[in-house]
Amino acid sequence: MVAALRGVDSRxxxxxxxxxxxxxxxxxxxxxxxxxxxxxxxxxxxxxALADPVSLPGAPGKALKSLGIxxxxxxxxxxxxxxxDRRDVRTVADLAIGEDATIAVxxxxxxxxxxxxxxxxxxxxxxxDASGPVVAVWFNQPxxxxxxxxxxxxxxxxxxxxxxxxxxxxxxxxGGEGAPVHTVGLVPVHPAAEGLSSGRLRSLVWDARxxxxxxxxxxxARLRVDxxxxxxxxxxxxxxxxxxxxxxxxxxxxxxxxxxxxxxLALAGRRRANxxxxxxxxLAARGVVVDRWRWSLPxxxxxxxxxxxxxxxxxxxRERPMQRLLMGEVGAGKTVVALHAMLRAVxxxxxxxxxxxxxxxxxxxxxxxDRLLGGALPLELLTGSTPAARRRDLLGALGSxxxxxxxxxxxxxxxxxxxxxxxxxxxxxxxxxxxxxxxALDAKAPxxxxxxxxxxxxxxxxxxxxxxxxxxxxxxxxxELPAGRRPVETHVVDGTRARSRAYERIREEIAAxxxxxxxCPLVEESEALQAKAATAEFERLRSTEFREQRxxxxxxxxxxxxxxxxxxxxxxxxADVLVATSVIEVGIDVPNATVMxxxxxxxxxxxxxxxxxxxxxxxxxxxxxxxFGDATLPRLEAIANEDDGFRLAEVDLEIRGAGDVLGxxxxxxxxxxxxxxxxDTALLAKARDRADELLRSDPELAEPExxxxxxxxxxxxxxxxxxxxx
Ligand code: ADP
Ligand code: MG
Numbered sequence: 001m002v003a004a005l006r007g008v009d010s011r012x013x014x015x016x017x018x019x020x021x022x023x024x025x026x027x028x029x030x031x032x033x034x035x036x037x038x039x040x041x042x043x044x045x046x047x048x049a050l051a052d053p054v055s056l057p058g059a060p061g062k063a064l065k066s067l068g069i070x071x072x073x074x075x076x077x078x079x080x081x082x083x084x085d086r087r088d089v090r091t092v093a094d095l096a097i098g099e100d101a102t103i104a105v106x107x108x109x110x111x112x113x114x115x116x117x118x119x120x121x122x123x124x125x126x127x128x129d130a131s132g133p134v135v136a137v138w139f140n141q142p143x144x145x146x147x148x149x150x151x152x153x154x155x156x157x158x159x160x161x162x163x164x165x166x167x168x169x170x171x172x173x174x175g176g177e178g179a180p181v182h183t184v185g186l187v188p189v190h191p192a193a194e195g196l197s198s199g200r201l202r203s204l205v206w207d208a209r210x211x212x213x214x215x216x217x218x219x220x221a222r223l224r225v226d227x228x229x230x231x232x233x234x235x236x237x238x239x240x241x242x243x244x245x246x247x248x249x250x251x252x253x254x255x256x257x258x259x260x261x262x263x264x265l266a267l268a269g270r271r272r273a274n275x276x277x278x279x280x281x282x283l284a285a286r287g288v289v290v291d292r293w294r295w296s297l298p299x300x301x302x303x304x305x306x307x308x309x310x311x312x313x314x315x316x317x318r319e320r321p322m323q324r325l326l327m328g329e330v331g332a333g334k335t336v337v338a339l340h341a342m343l344r345a346v347x348x349x350x351x352x353x354x355x356x357x358x359x360x361x362x363x364x365x366x367x368x369x370d371r372l373l374g375g376a377l378p379l380e381l382l383t384g385s386t387p388a389a390r391r392r393d394l395l396g397a398l399g400s401x402x403x404x405x406x407x408x409x410x411x412x413x414x415x416x417x418x419x420x421x422x423x424x425x426x427x428x429x430x431x432x433x434x435x436x437x438x439x440a441l442d443a444k445a446p447x448x449x450x451x452x453x454x455x456x457x458x459x460x461x462x463x464x465x466x467x468x469x470x471x472x473x474x475x476x477x478x479x480e481l482p483a484g485r486r487p488v489e490t491h492v493v494d495g496t497r498a499r500s501r502a503y504e505r506i507r508e509e510i511a512a513x514x515x516x517x518x519x520c521p522l523v524e525e526s527e528a529l530q531a532k533a534a535t536a537e538f539e540r541l542r543s544t545e546f547r548e549q550r551x552x553x554x555x556x557x558x559x560x561x562x563x564x565x566x567x568x569x570x571x572x573x574x575a576d577v578l579v580a581t582s583v584i585e586v587g588i589d590v591p592n593a594t595v596m597x598x599x600x601x602x603x604x605x606x607x608x609x610x611x612x613x614x615x616x617x618x619x620x621x622x623x624x625x626x627x628f629g630d631a632t633l634p635r636l637e638a639i640a641n642e643d644d645g646f647r648l649a650e651v652d653l654e655i656r657g658a659g660d661v662l663g664x665x666x667x668x669x670x671x672x673x674x675x676x677x678x679x680d681t682a683l684l685a686k687a688r689d690r691a692d693e694l695l696r697s698d699p700e701l702a703e704p705e706x707x708x709x710x711x712x713x714x715x716x717x718x719x720x721x722x723x724x725x726x
Pocket of ligand 2: 331334335368
């Protein structure tokens, strides 16, 4: 027995080396006898075997389905989220109380006793290795007793609770067929589900390991060699059952690269499909309307604005619809750029529409555009609260083509709204609209045509994410703030004294003729609650701190007339303080406002805080932003120290991770299984470059060496993205 265990010990110490290693199976000649015997590899030479169903009876079967595992292909792709390090195999004599370890023992006798509660059972096995005896204990798993025969040899993972008593968390038999999987080495932990433990899943994957070898290799050989990437089969083995950390890392790297490459190829395919299959009316630069308007602007355009306009002009001149994302933080001057695009439509005798997600925003855009136009052209506003008579007139003018410029909310996509010749659409905060709503607006163009679209967002999106979420759009960023914008001094403060100092400071600003925003805590669950809180704060402030100042209230639950009145009063300088909910997050432009005070700042996201802060610093006076909250929170620390929205977005990404920053569904961010952002940013950039390269030499991925790659793109992202047209 001792000899047998010694054999076991040395095998354990070597981890799973000598177990399954796909690379070792490159050719039959290299197989050792033991490998041939232990691996069921040879029984699955057919690639179709991946499509075989994996099924288990009862609850575990249901759990498998809930994990999305129906075939062996699904199973081998079900990668572990982590590994437990069980490389510490000890002798009984070396065990230390309280430390996790694995031991290899032979069983001498087994007994089952009631636990203290007298209902459950405790299994005890007297066992030993060459160094000494130990009692192994299992709680509440009476069936274990039946598995343990006298003399059976076991690997036990667990912890020595007291001298001589080892509490077992996992065990497996030794010397049976195959190598140890659960108790020795880097043990994978697969995402499990109710009714199916990760141990059971591990056994399933282990038994299916032979099929790693028959998963197709989508990466062309040249690419794999250039990037020094492992073969897919080896990568799968390394990801599930690695020999070392570096083995696991290399495997993950390879699979993440592959995933990102497939994604980039899919996005490029969708980009091309969008363009090739749709026709737009080309809008030439005729130099009449647009030039005159640009001359009339009271300010000099920034370099970024000019560049954006030039890019847009190039897009508009084509027969392919423009699909451009215009990113720029609040106040970066996106509206001017949007108006440029809209006026190109006018100049060509066509129509343009701007759609915003809320009435407040639509009204704000309407005002800004009207001011930028200087009354030179008719521009109308259509929202849910447009009176019926006005709406009728407006729709008439729209149908006849007399009205060329329209701003509105979702009201724009109602069936009754008909354009004569819609050629340009601008969608503000486009992520707040669904795909269907955007498509409904597109459908307002004349039969057979798609309008040129410009999507605007004030959320700066780091390149990392725009590559994944918006890889199908061309992107333009306005980073340069218009002349006259000033950095905003930001303070994070806490406590009563700081609070009264803040109010004092605000009263000084007001005395000097400036104005102030007070933003109430965000209440995610209910707009009504938030409105209530804002109302209470409004009442408090106007009877205490700002007794002698003029205070206004605005919140999302007010009728839109009242909202508009409040906003106008503040914009005209008829109010000193505007107590608001986050409705003012985007859209308000009051250059005379110099203080932004935010209550319970920790409830807001980084980009929201940055946007709110962008409401001040818009005039000739220096401005401050006061955040009530805990200054040690990473988010609040970041906003206090950084004023570049794009850099803040990157910080946000680091703090929260990609899914939370974008909200997967909302932004169409595809689900990534292996790659992680932002950690894999460099890999993503490389994948993007490689995808471009591949498509340059083989635009349809039609070459034989790219056939499997193309299949993989369609299989993985085809349901979400148009497949690359054959
Ligand atoms: P955004 O839509 O990106 O938040 P806007 O286009 O509404 O920004 O511009 C914010 C304000 O700055 C507007 O009042 C606009 O007239 C003004 N503005 C835009 N571009 C410039 C510029 N180049 N120089 C000075 N002011 C500008
Ligand atoms: Mg704007």
